[in-house]
Amino acid sequence: MRLLVIEDDPLLRHSLSEGLREEMYAVDTAVDGVEGLAKAKGSDYDAIVLDGMLPGFDGWELLLRLRREKTTPVLMLTARDAVPDRIRGLDAGADDYLTKPFDFEELLARLRALIRRSSGAGSNLLELGGIAVDTAAKLVMKDGEVVSLTPREYGLVEYLALHRGSVVSRTELYEHLFDENDDTLSNLLDVHVSNVRKKLGPSFISTRRGHGYSIE
DSSP states (O other): OOEEEEEEEEEHHHHHHHHHHTOOOOOEESSSSSHHHHHHHSOOOOSSEOOSSSSSSSSHHHHHHHTOOOOOOEEEEOOOOOOOHHHHHHHTTOOOOOOOOOOOOHHHHHHHHHHHHTTOSSSSSSETTTTETTTTTTTEEETEEEOOOOOOHHHHHHHHHHHHTBBBOHHHHHEEEEETTOOOOTTTTHHHHHHHHHHHHHTSSEEEETTEEEEE
């Protein structure tokens, strides 16, 4: 899953992005409203963490402009905790609102909920025959036993599981599994798919030649 963190405070931006990467997310960052809106409109993120008070133009204005084009889930994260500010954020198009200081675990839970709802999943536990994907614990189990996956392999399984039954193109997978600084070779996706099949079964991920991959 790929996130965009729009935050002007360099220390918070760094700690947030590093913490999210440790949770197996691909993370892009932006330092102001102008850069944030350009990135938010230019890529299909799974969710956006948006500060309210930004240079350029603020988070509320960014939301209004973004919502003219995209429905990407947005969590506003701001020190503005007054009720009118929350109402303004939600009415501008935010899907959730969290005030600073915040608990990182709560932030993670809210992001999981946003991503889950946007894909139509009702639970953090995705059952796929004998395979179970726990999106809260970031674990994959086969017949009740935890299977060791690399972060990229887990990201691949989670994204396909959340889009179960749909054919996901290679381009879409690259956009959602790799961040803007990743210069990974194009055939690495095939390596990850091959490794997942070895661990979870050869038929777990189907190839639709010329179209992409799917989990049925």
